[in-house]
Amino acid sequence: MEQPAENLSSDRVELRRWRMTDLDALEQAIYESLDHLVSWMPWAANHGRQQTADFLARSHDEWETRQAFGYAITSGAVVIGSCGLHRRIGAGGLDIGYWIHPHWTGQGLATMAAAALVAQGFQLAGIDRLEIHHDAANPASGAVALHLGFTEIERMQATEGPSAPGEVGIDVIWRMTTDQWQARTSEHAQRIG
Ligand SMILES: CC(C)(COP(=O)(O)OP(=O)(O)OC[C@H]1O[C@@H](n2cnc3c(N)ncnc32)[C@H](O)[C@@H]1OP(=O)(O)O)[C@@H](O)C(=O)NCCC(=O)NCCS
DSSP states (O other): OOOOOOEEETEEEEEEOOOOOHHHHHHHHHHHHHHTTTOOOOGGOOOOHHHHHHHHHHHHHHHHHSSSSEEEEETTEEEEEEEEOOOOOOOTEEEEEEEOGGTTTTTHHHHHHHHHHHHHHHHSSTTEEEEEETTTTTTHHHHHHHHOOOOOEEEEETTTTTTTTTTTTTEEEEEEEEHHHHHHHHHHHHHHH
């Protein structure tokens, strides 16, 4: 498979490829989430309607060039967050990013959304590993990686130091390889089979 499905579902959330018509819904979700996004997401400090429109345009282009696959996380018809698979970690790899509106956190929804991305990521041609990167001061993000069965492989000083106010400038890198994914899925199949 060269590119993932545009619509994915995972238990209690649906993921669908971002489209330009999401501008108002995304704007509202970001606006209501700013207080908790600004600590961890460098872009949140300069948030505005134009930046959101630019993000949607970039998401479209990156999908077309297969550099990244960005999705709205929705519950019912409501946009409650964003996530994506990105080619930022070299050949054979994709990294996963996510955020959730604070009204919807603490319910396992980021983990569910990321689980859908993991299943889809490993179906893409040439992919042998997925990674999740977060700052060491952000344990909620690390908990998502842990829940998904990723292994922490490294902690390293961020080259440019902290990039958002909540960060301490230490990147934590979690990885899952194809072999680990296959072992996990066959274990799961045996358990329910
Ligand atoms: C990180 C984020 C996506 C998690 O979303 P979520 O939907 O709450 O995630 P989940 O419910 O699937 O899992 C979160 C886990 O983190 C745990 N957690 C939350 N805050 C925590 C903290 N301060 N310390 C340790 N664990 C914490 C939760 O208890 C939960 O684990 P549990 O299910 O074992 O209880 C959300 O908090 C967010 O959007 N944060 C701001 C943006 C961000 O940091 N994005 C990631 C950048 S790398």
